[in-house]
Amino acid sequence: xxxxxxxxxxxxxxxxNSGFEDDEGVQRTMLTIRxxxxxxxxxxxxxxxxxxxxxxxxxxxxxxDSTLDGFVTGFRLGACFVMDTFLPGPPVKDxx
Numbered sequence: 001x002x003x004x005x006x007x008x009x010x011x012x013x014x015x016x017n018s019g020f021e022d023d024e025g026v027q028r029t030m031l032t033i034r035x036x037x038x039x040x041x042x043x044x045x046x047x048x049x050x051x052x053x054x055x056x057x058x059x060x061x062x063x064x065d066s067t068l069d070g071f072v073t074g075f076r077l078g079a080c081f082v083m084d085t086f087l088p089g090p091p092v093k094d095x096x
Contacts, residue, residue, distance in 0.1 A: 015071070 007013045040052050 002010070002012075004013070008015075037056055041049065041056075044052055
């Protein structure tokens with residue numbers, strides 16, 4: 001049996017697979033976003049369309065950065081739990 005790290009390396013573990021495909025609420029929200037974005041992109045013209053597309057691109061970039069930050073923060077938190085579990089901490093003083 002391969003280690004967890006080997007499984008991750010070979011792509012057998014996909015941390016990005018969050019199960020959204022099976023969540024009906026998320027699917028409805030994604031459909032609403034897609035339909036409204038398509039409607040606005042098809043309906044708006046000129047400067048309004050350019051501004052909307054710039055907004056959509058910026059929001060997508062921000063969302064990606066935010067998701068990455070959450071992933072890294074969670075990974076670091078998990079590493080702290082591991083360190084706390086296996087490495088001795090400072091001695092605990094008995095309260096008198």
